[in-house]
Structure formats: structure tokens, C-alpha cells
Amino acid sequence: MNPVLPLLALRAFAETGRHRSIKRAAEAMGVTSGAVSQQIRQLEDRLGVTLFTRTRYGVRLTEAGEKVHPGLLVAFDQIAKSLETLEAINARPTLTISTVPSFAASWLVPRLGRFTGRRPDIEVRVEATSNLVDLGRDRVDVAIRHGLGNYPGLISEHLMAPVLLPVSSPKLLAVGPRITEPADCLRWPLLQDSDRADWPLWFKAVGVADDPRAERGPAFEDDYLLVRAAIAGQGLALVRDVYAVEEIASGRLALALDRPWPTEFAYYAVTLPDSAKRQPVRDFIDWLKEEAGQKAGAVC
Structure with a gap:
């Protein structure tokens, strides 16, 4: 067996199995669908094992793929967490905020300068997407969601009810x-x-x-x-x-x-329990609440 680990091919396998889709795996890795398919084929050729079968709805792990996929998924998630730790050493605090494009463009971004003026030591990155993100996997610190506030496993804090x-x-x-x-x-x-x-x-x-x-x-x-x-x-x-x-x-x-x-729906700041304890996250959510309060006063 070649001692050099095919890490790119293994990650292509892990992400495709995670999403059950070559296209979504490519989006997660920032490459083309063709590149993911090629890496999976090379891995299958090297191992002499078929890892996926195609279905009408995407791809499905074979019996062999099912046996090893959970372990690889844990391994790559651990690598991602370790990388976060290394990036945090001597680095400025960075917050990744996820919300829908309309809320980002119309409400959040026009006000964001007031937060950066208050906390210039914190770098803020806004991801505007209509997709429902996984806060842990997608490395999002705060998601601003419009709903009923019931998000199992997460901490949600009420901002405003439009x-x-x-x-x-x-x-x-x-x-x-x-x-x-x-x-x-x-x-x-x-x-x-x-x-x-x-x-x-x-x-x-x-x-x-x-x-x-x-x-x-x-x-x-x-x-x-x-x-x-x-x-x-x-x-x-x-x-x-x-x-x-x-x-x-x-x-x-x-x-x-x-x-x-x-309506019954409201905007909530949603975080992972561990993230909610970090001071930069706490400061950002407190600022969101202040801004939401100013908005509510203006409308009334």
C-alpha cells in the first residue's frame, strides 16, 4: 500500500457521503463537480472498492462505503477544529455571521459600521445565503434566523418581531x-x-x-x-x-x-452553546439587541 495518504480524495469521499450529492460536496470543497468525481474514481481504483452507487436523488454509500465513512467524517471534522485552534493563535477575533440576503442588505450591513466602530479589534464576516447553515460544520458563529425561535440544540435570543x-x-x-x-x-x-x-x-x-x-x-x-x-x-x-x-x-x-x-415569526440570533460563551459573540449579540431596540422604537 502506498504510504502517501490521498487526503484530497478522502475528503471528496467524506463530503460526498455527508451531503449524498457530488454537486453539494463540490460546493463545500470549493471545487468543480468533475474534480470531486475524479477524486472518488481515483480512490476507488486505488482501493479496488466501489464506494457509491448513483440514485435518482444523488448518490448512496455502498456497504463498504458505509463501514468507513463515519470514521472519516469524524477525522475531517477534528482536522477542521484543530485548524480553527491554530488560526486563533495570535489572530484577531473573527466572527462569521450568517443571514438571508434580504436581511443582510436591508438591515444588518447598513448598521454594521456601528459595531466595528465599537469593537475595531473584531473582524466580522457576513455570509448572505438563503440556505439553512449548520453552525458547527460551516463554522458560523451567529446565525440570524426568521422563525418561531425553536432551534433544538442551539441557543436562540429574540431580536425583534416585524x-x-x-x-x-x-x-x-x-x-x-x-x-x-x-x-x-x-x-x-x-x-x-x-x-x-x-x-x-x-x-x-x-x-x-x-x-x-x-x-x-x-x-x-x-x-x-x-x-x-x-x-x-x-x-x-x-x-x-x-x-x-x-x-x-x-x-x-x-x-x-x-x-x-x-405575524408569529420573529428574528432570532442563534448560536451553538459553546459559542455563546465567547465574549466577541456575546458583544455582537448584545449589539444586535440594541440595534433591534432602536428599530422598534423608530417604527412605533
Whole structure:
């Protein structure tokens, strides 16, 4: 047996087994899918063992692959933790923050200078992604999530509970049908969230009977895109106040009707239990709470 360990091939095997997908393994490793496939083939040729079988949904570990994969996964996770320890020696504290692109662009990033001004010794890295991250595996210190706050195995701290506001471009409101009550919104083109759920729920909450027009109109995957479409005058949008307040103050958006709708969902700062004990993490979450409190006061 060749004493030189094929570490790259072993990691390709470990990540592919972890994600059950060559494409996702390639994303985790920062290489192409072809490179991952090649490394796995070379490893299989060297060992004379088939490690994966292909399925309609990705790949599946063979019996041989199942026997060794857990151990390799633990080994590479331990290597990653050891690397973190080495990087931390004589290094400035670094925080990796994960949140969705809309929240990062509309709320977090515009305020971030106030934290770096307070703690210039801490380097902050913002990862804007719609994917649900694994805080331990993805080396994320704080995730800002929008939900009900129930995240098993993690510590979640309440930041703010936004409300949905019906908004549109001031120019469009000036020329469109007059809006004096919620039912008037049905006469307008409605801009939808990705699930087409917000408008029907809002109409129900304000006492408007079911109407198929409530679910019509273009839908947007991300709240930031929804806001941009409203600013461009494409219709009425229901957007969270954390995204709308500054746009309304600047005159890019206007409130179509003063009927905010509170939802059960809120924003939470989520951390691993061990991370929550680190002072830089604690300072960042305390700052988030301060900023969220200032926002809440401004909206009220």
C-alpha cells in the first residue's frame, strides 16, 4: 500500500457521503463537480472498492462505503477544529455571521459600521445565503434566523418581531385606484412572496373575504427583490417593516394603507452553546439587541 495518504480524495469521499450529492460536496470543497468525481474514481481504483452507487436523488454509500465513512467524517471534522485552534493563535477575533440576503442588505450591513466602530479589534464576516447553515460544520458563529425561535440544540435570543406593511411606489399610488380600506387593494396588481401566502393571510386578518385575486401577481423568492419590485412601481407589496422603514423615510416607498399585520415569526440570533460563551459573540449579540431596540422604537 502506498504510504502517501490521498487526503484530497478522502475528503471528496467524506463530503460526498455527508451531503449524498457530488454537486453539494463540490460546493463545500470549493471545487468543480468533475474534480470531486475524479477524486472518488481515483480512490476507488486505488482501493479496488466501489464506494457509491448513483440514485435518482444523488448518490448512496455502498456497504463498504458505509463501514468507513463515519470514521472519516469524524477525522475531517477534528482536522477542521484543530485548524480553527491554530488560526486563533495570535489572530484577531473573527466572527462569521450568517443571514438571508434580504436581511443582510436591508438591515444588518447598513448598521454594521456601528459595531466595528465599537469593537475595531473584531473582524466580522457576513455570509448572505438563503440556505439553512449548520453552525458547527460551516463554522458560523451567529446565525440570524426568521422563525418561531425553536432551534433544538442551539441557543436562540429574540431580536425583534416585524410586522407586514402594504407599500408601493409613491408615483404608482398617486395614479392608481384609491385605497381607503383593505378590500381596495384587490383592485391593484399584487406582488407576492414565494409561497403566495402573505396577501391571503393579511386579507383574512383584516376581515376581507376570500378572493382569488389575493394570490395573483408575480412572486419573488427573496424579500429584497420584493422591495425592489415595489420601488419600481410594479404593484403593491406586503413587506416586513425592517425592510420598509428606511425606504418609506427616503420617499422610495409609501404606505398604501395603515394596517400593519403582526405575524408569529420573529428574528432570532442563534448560536451553538459553546459559542455563546465567547465574549466577541456575546458583544455582537448584545449589539444586535440594541440595534433591534432602536428599530422598534423608530417604527412605533
